[in-house]
Amino acid sequence: MRTFSATAAVVTLLGLVPSAPAQTVAYYRFERDTAGNTPAPGEQVPFPPTNGGPYAGPYVFDQSGNNNHMRDFANFAAPIYVSTVPASTIPNTGAANARALDFSPNQDLYTIGGGAPLNLNNTPLTAGFTIEASFFPRDNTRYHGIVGQDGKPTASLLAPVQLKLRDDNDRFQIEILDTAGQEKTVLSNFTLTDPTTLNQWYHLAAVSDGALLNLFIRGPNDADYVFQGSVPTIGGIIANDNTWTIGRGFFNNNVTDWSNGIIDEVRITAGPLLPSQFLFAPVPEPGSLALAGCAVPAVVVWWRRRRAADV
Numbered sequence: 625m626r627t628f629s630a631t632a633a634v635v636t637l638l639g640l641v642p643s644a645p646a647q648t649v650a651y652y653r654f655e656r657d658t659a660g661n662t663p664a665p666g667e668q669v670p671f672p673p674t675n676g677g678p679y680a681g682p683y684v685f686d687q688s689g690n691n692n693h694m695r696d697f698a699n700f701a702a703p704i705y706v707s708t709v710p711a712s713t714i715p716n717t718g719a720a721n722a723r724a725l726d727f728s729p730n731q732d733l734y735t736i737g738g739g740a741p742l743n744l745n746n747t748p749l750t751a752g753f754t755i756e757a758s759f760f761p762r763d764n765t766r767y768h769g770i771v772g773q774d775g776k777p778t779a780s781l782l783a784p785v786q787l788k789l790r791d792d793n794d795r796f797q798i799e800i801l802d803t804a805g806q807e808k809t810v811l812s813n814f815t816l817t818d819p820t821t822l823n824q825w826y827h828l829a830a831v832s833d834g835a836l837l838n839l840f841i842r843g844p845n846d847a848d849y850v851f852q853g854s855v856p857t858i859g860g861i862i863a864n865d866n867t868w869t870i871g872r873g874f875f876n877n878n879v880t881d882w883s884n885g886i887i888d889e890v891r892i893t894a895g896p897l898l899p900s901q902f903l904f905a906p907v908p909e910p911g912s913l914a915l916a917g918c919a920v921p922a923v924v925v926w927w928r929r930r931r932a933a934d935v
Contacts, residue, residue: 646754646895650692650735650744652870653889654705654723657682658693663705663723669695669733671702684725684733688891692739694870696732703731703871708886710758710825716905724758724888725871729766732871732882734774746865747894750803752834753860754893755787756903757870758827760886764794764816769873769881770828771890775866776877778805783874785861787830788881789816796852798830798839803859810839812852827889827904832860833896842904849899868892 656662657670659682672679675698683693696702703725714721725733737745757771772786778801785800796812810830816822824844831838839852870890873881889903899905 646752646893646897647742648688649690649742649747649892649894650686650739650868651688651891652684652694653687653719653721654684654725655687655721656685658685665705665707665723667705668699668702669705669725671696671699674698683736686739686744688742690739690742690744692742692744692868693736694733694868695736697734701731703727703733706886708760709888710760710827710904714889714903715907716901716903721889724760724886726886727871727883729882729884732769732869732879734870735868737867742894744868744892748863749785749832749861749894750834750859750863752832752894752896753785753830754832754891754895754897754902755785755798755830756828756889756891756893757787758825758888758904759789759883760825760888761789761816761822761883762885764789764791764822766791766884767873767881768883768885769869769871770883770887771868771870771892772873773861773864773866773868774874774879775864777801777862777864777866780805780807781876782807784864784866786873786875786881787828788873796826796828796839796841798828798837800832800837800857800860801862802837802857803862805862806858808837808855808857810837810853810855812839812841814843827902829897829899829902831896832857834859840899840902842902848906849902849904851899 686692706726768789770787773784794815794817799809827842829840836854838854840849842849
């Protein structure tokens, strides 16, 4: 029985503790549209009558309550609702989960804009953030853009933020431009080079507390999220008001890096979450809570003694 995760110890050592409750800005579950309908497996996301033209929806629904709904560009760009999901119930919320979206190259979603009371496009994530997504990759022969924000706010070729799977090293990656405009990147400490690592679910969580950019991943054989690494930053994401996307990336002021796989449970939070708050964090067994409570102070005492010895 697992009573205390290595991830929790790493978080304690990093000092990753939210100073205030973090607020969900957008949450894409793909369970229903704005009309309240449950999409049928195999159904395309509705598309406009003309490429890129306006339409009244139903859109891909933002279930955060902030109305940051997404849309597609045309029929060839519309992903497909599927019943292949990472779990029938989200562990940390208890919510039923029956649908995900299947993306093929050239299919993507982007924010409509004008969300309220929080508009994802212009809600500042300069002090920190958490971006979560579950991804089921079908190949490792392309850059898979999973979640990101378009734009080229600096001379850098990078967009403000991109969560992706790379094809040159087969690693997951979170990359941002921090509030000083510096490029910051964290890679997974494992690769998807082996074909047996494909066609399985990976739960990704990129977290910034304004001082560190961290990457956590729960893979198909992991009992909990595993800390992948971190890098110091100046703040969170550089201030900008560009479109957010699912299913593709953005590089050098151009759309690119379309995914080939299934995406589910995309949640964007204004502030850092703890790994125990991630969507696919395991719910502790009741008997393990007391043991975990004993373990956390022990780690803190060890860390303080180590710091004192280093002074």
